[in-house]
Amino acid sequence: MADRTSKKPPTTRKTSLYRLTDDGDPDLRSLIRPRYLDQEGFRARPVRQGPLRGLLVTGTTAPGPADWCQALADLTGLAVNEENHTAFGLLIVRTEKHIYALGHGMGHLMIEPARIDPGFGIHFAVRCLEKDRVTKVRRQIMDARGRSDENSVTSGEHIRGFGIEEFGEIVSHIAGKVRGIPLTYTGGDAAGAHITGNDRSVKLRLGRTPEDLMNDLLAIEEVCERDDPLPEFDFITQVRPLEAVSDLAQGLDARLDEMLGTGVPGRVGLAVPSECREGFDSAETFRVRVARRTRTVPELDAQTLLGPVSSCAPGERLETLRKGKVQMFADSDAEEVISGNVSAGRWLTAEVVEEGAHYFLWQGKWYEVGAEYLATVKRRVTELLARPSRITLPPWPKGEGEGPYNEKRVAARAGYVLLDKKNVHTARLHGGGWEVCDLLGPDGQLIHIKKAPSGTAPLNHLFAQARMCVETLKYDTGARRKFIAKLDEIAPGHPARDFREPTVVLGILLKEGEPVTADSLFSFAQISLLHTDNVLKGLGARLEVVSIGR
Incomplete structure (x- = not known):
């Protein structure tokens, strides 16, 4: 022994x-x-x-x-x-x-x-990880849900096996095997070393003697000095979170504070925080407390939040907004609470361009987004918006609500069926009412209509509705049967009954009826649109976008 x-x-x-x-x-x-x-x-x-x-x-x-x-x-x-x-x-x-x-x-x-250099861990990892030996990935979805996912496998698999979307996801943690780096731990071992990189640090085995430690640090520096990440990991580096206490993030805060003094800046809009996503769809009233003012409004928009801080002293606007609170209620009397008091600053998204670099505020945190990434997003969105559609939507008169527009302008035409407020009750929503879509098109298109005069919140709501519509029809047999029964009741002669490969149409009215283009959408809205398209493709659905004019 x-x-x-x-x-x-x-x-x-x-x-x-x-x-x-x-x-x-x-x-x-x-x-x-x-x-x-x-x-x-x-x-x-x-x-x-x-x-x-x-x-x-x-x-x-x-x-x-x-x-x-x-x-x-x-x-x-x-x-x-x-x-x-x-x-x-x-x-x-x-x-x-x-x-x-x-x-x-x-x-x-x-x-x-x-x-702390916030980009170091990911920067190192994507330049030395073996693409087929990744063991763990944590990512955050940059869409209306704002959720985080973590997936791991014991033996490791290809980075693409983790199902990371090319757009709209932030990888904040990645682990796996590295090979070919002269670290003390590897010592010529063909099995390589296991490392974990995140948005703050790298976790790995380092030498325990002064000489070995210095050699390890120099080997790590050599990897970090490589111009580009490995091709399989390039997309991960295109979105980088910034530390809130960093000089860059604080400089962006100062720039945004200046923008807030102009009332409603062109690149600041409304976005729904992840903790409010579930209740937002059913909210009837919002109580807003900003700059010692309290308002209760039936709809929340950017002006409601930004108006009170525009008159604050320079340097105090953003902090005043972050100290402000927004609370949601399920009734018009603001008595049935459905959310806590959430910082008003988390309800905004903003874009700032500094010396050619693009920065975005999302969920209260700043991100740097690569120019190549944005160019690719814009190209993909342009291609998506150019998809032909057999659906045409009439102009939307000023002052007319969504319900009257759907009923009087669209559903009055031959072949269209009004489904707005005609809910289906389903166990998937714990017995709650489910509005399948606003209208059904002549060929069975599932049409969702939304007015989005400013910001991304209404569009995020629209995208979430589209996903939920298709997911429920595909996976909830009971809900699908009830939906078809509802059609038999309100439109017995309509030919649409097969929704295995549906076409989803998003009818969008932007401010003043301008066309929906890659230039008229916030970058985060573009990313969320692409992510929605990918999800719907995976469900066997086709997505089309139709602009609504005035």
Whole structure:
């Protein structure tokens, strides 16, 4: 039997590696949050060990009894007084080109957040991961639902196997195997090393000697200096989140604050926060509290939010908006609450162009979007909008509501069936009413109508309706039978009865009746439209968009 005492100590340790921005200050203590430098029991010591030059900060906190002690004492009648001890370790290392931080325990909490390079982890990962050995992907959908998905496989698979959409998804976490990088851990091992890159750090095994660690950092730098990501991962890098405390994000905040002083800027509009998505469709009233003003409105638009802050002092407009609150109610008297008080700032989307770079505010966070990505989105949207449709929609008179327009202008024509407010009750919606669509076209087209005078919120609502319509018809047999029975009742002679491969038509009225084009839609609306098209394709449906004029 082998002698366990003769086992060699490990040569590497799994570590979270952060790259920090260098402002030229030679004092590395400026990278640490001051409260940790001043806290009793914490020490910051310079490091000069072999090739390593840096700073080591360590400490332990004992904040008092664990929060579960009293609960156990109440249950058992016995005294329970146990403490949590939290250890912090952070090594900051300077190379000739960059500054890195190696976090141990809760050490990463000591880093000044504004100094963390938010793109480092993904930037590294997409330049060295094996395309067929990806083990985990976390992404956020940039559409009305605002949801996050995480998928993982034990042995790894091709990046495309995770079903990532080319447009409208932000990859914030990716893990897998790397090969061909001279890391200490690989040591010539053909199996390669496993790494995890996210929008803040890289987690991987790094050398435990000064020489090995420096060699590993230099190998990582060589990968990061490669001009382009691997072809299979290129689309991931086109959308990059910005840290809220970064100089760039704060500069964008300042630019947006200036824009808010103009009333309703052209590239600021309404968007529905993910936490409000479920109740938004059934909301009858919105209570808005901004700049010490309270309004209750039947419909929410950008002007309702932006009007009160336009008269605020420069530098205070955006902060006033973020402190404001929006709450949704299911009744016209604002008594039946269906949401909490959500920051008014999360109800906006904005676009800012600075020196050719495009930035977007979405769900309260700034993103940088590559110019090539936007050009491709615009081309794809243009192609989608050019699809021919047999549906034509009449002009929409000013002052006329959606219901009268559907009934008097569209459904009055031969072959069209009014379905607006003619709900089908289905178990899929827990017995709630389901409006299949607004109208049925002569060839069975499922037509959804929406007025979208400003922002993306009405369009997000429209896109969500279209997806839900097709998903329910495809997967809910009971709902489909009830829908066909409803047609037999209100339009017995209509030929449409087969909805296995339906055509979905989105009839859109933009401000002043301008045509729906890639230029007249917000970029986020374009991305959401493409994502909706992809989802409907997967369900066997065809999507068409028809502009409504005045």
